[in-house]
Ligand SMILES: NC(=O)C1=CN([C@@H]2O[C@H](COP(=O)(O)OP(=O)(O)OC[C@H]3O[C@@H](n4cnc5c(N)ncnc54)[C@H](O)[C@@H]3O)[C@@H](O)[C@H]2O)C=CC1
Ligand SMILES: Cc1cc2nc3c(=O)[nH]c(=O)nc-3n(C[C@H](O)[C@H](O)[C@H](O)COP(=O)(O)O)c2cc1C
């Protein structure tokens with residue numbers, strides 16, 4: 001059995017309550033950190049662990065923490081990114097629903113490390129049930145003396161508040177999230193400055209994903225070196241993978257980074273193979289924003305070696321033959337799935353979610369959606385295919401935030417690997433519509 | 435809409451308002467805007483201009499600051515909707531497992547187009563983007579509690595609609 005860190009107690013009845021969580025060793029990391037370590041010690045352990053941001057970008061968490069500015073007399077904030085909206089991603093919702101105290105414990109240890117006395121968990125607004133669950137968990141922890149003034153008599157004060165979003169994918173982008181938390185429209189800010197220098201209310205702020213923060217407690221209890229032993233190379237530790245699409249066992253799985261992709265798709269421990277014994281056609285491995293790969297390329301590297309579920313292995317080959325681990329939203333498509341339709345669908349999504357600040361993104365996503373729609377619905381021209389590639393190139397790299405890239409990559413990669421399917425839609429519109 | 439409901443928070447909601455505003459540092463009460471809009475929508479059903487002006491009055495901000503925010507986010511209804519808004523996920527992963535069939539079926543079953551309200555005022559439906567439940571698709575949610583219905587089938591949808599009708 002693979003080592004589990006985040007979900008090891010997920011099947012314990014009542015683990016969502018403080019009492020049961022505590023009985024199973026919960027909040028020991030808070031005791032250890034607050035009573036026996038300095039904030040810098042905590043940062044040091046997280047650095048040693050090699051933990052990388054689980055929101056998708058994979059930026060080393062310890063390094064981000066050590067970049068946090070510490071001007072005298074200015075408050076610092078920790079903001080947890082629980083806006084989870086990347087199509088294919090549903091791990092944070094799972095964790096918050098079933099083991100909310102894992103997140104709250106991580107929040108306390110992380111806030112202590114950063115010197116934050118107020119922290120916010122920004123949860124996407126549609127997750128009202130999870131908001132209630134977290135509010136209850138916070139109240140329980142506070143009752144037990146793990147939150148509030150003078151926690152465990154150590155002199156450290158911390159309040160955690162849950163902030164609901166309003167329904168906007170872009171608010172998962174950290175600077176849009178901060179704008180939203182300030183009560184504004186979710187328009188991303190230009191980076192730099194990174195939030196670590198000027199974040200919430202202009203103060204130094206760390207924004208971290210739910211899963212990144214949840215992993216911190218284990219790292220503090222067991223040591224960064226122990227964490228770094230799990231996984232492969234610079235992909236240390238475990239990762240939650242949200243598996244969906246045409247598989248027998250969709251759901252959230254905690255894997256040790258480095259599991260072969262083939263094992264992940266076909267073994268009974270994970271996805272359990274393709275539904276109805278069909279053939280695998282393609283996988284979007286890291287949420288809708290990452291390039292789609294056909295079966296042969298997702299299973300094997302160009303040199304014939306098996307591809308692994310790790311940051312490096314999934315990226316191997318660049319965008320020519322590779323993709324990205326991203327947020328770990330693993331969407332599996334069988335031989336009957338239509339790549340053109342899926343690409344149009346994703347395009348519509350990005351157009352709908354563009355905040356509209358930059359013209360390449362605002363106009364380009366709409367244009368791609370329109371062209372893809374006409375190809376999918378039998379009115380496409382051959383030249384439309386190159387037109388799409390052209391538009392996607394003009395968006396990529398020319399926008400304030402990476403939503404533009406996220407809209408461009410799926411289109412460019414679908415055409416790169418499935419051009420014949422697009423051509424077939426143009427040549428045989430009637431057949432393709434069936 | 436029959437008698438216009440008076441736009442005034444209940445005593446309980448007012449307590450909640452104070453509690454929410456206290457979450458933010460001095461001078462940063464505008465941060466309470468999204469939580470207050472949610473609260474207002476829960477109390478008054480949707481975000482009318484009067485409701486938004488009322489929200490502005492608690493935060494010492496101009497009404498326009500509320501309008502521009504409420505119109506940016508998809509969750510705030512700027513016009514009245516059915517009592518139950520069935521929000522079905524229409525994004526890629528759910529479509530791989532049949533979301534489009536569910537949406538087509540809802541349109542037929544309710545006899546209204548997306549966004550329209552059934553004559554009895556009970557239902558409307560809407561395609562929404564990925565709800566972070568892709569492994570349990572097709573899925574739909576119903577506000578204001580955002581109750582979730584997973585692994586939907588056509589028969590399951592019919593049953594849900596009957597259940598909701600019987601509640602009224
Ligand atoms: N989980 C989800 O639902 C979604 C995840 N994503 C992921 O988001 C990723 C893009 O996120 P971004 O935040 O734009 O990436 P980024 O690379 O700009 O930043 C990643 C993190 O590292 C920090 N950082 C980077 N350089 C820094 C520096 N020099 N000093 C201080 N801090 C620094 C940033 O503040 C941020 O917290 C994509 O790769 C995608 O996979 C995208 C959409 C949705
Ligand atoms: C359009 C867009 C949407 C994003 N959505 C999320 C999200 O829902 N959750 C998340 O944790 N990160 C999201 N991110 C990444 C964040 O900007 C940021 O990198 C992350 O929260 C940092 O946390 P981490 O270092 O722990 O991963 C998104 C980025 C972009 C460009």
Ligand code: SF4
Nearest residue numbers: 355357358361399401
């Ligand atoms: S890239 Fe798109 S979403 Fe990002 S800031 Fe520009 S317009 Fe907004």
Ligand code: FES
Nearest residue numbers: 523528565567568
């Ligand atoms: S695609 Fe429907 S919940 Fe994610």
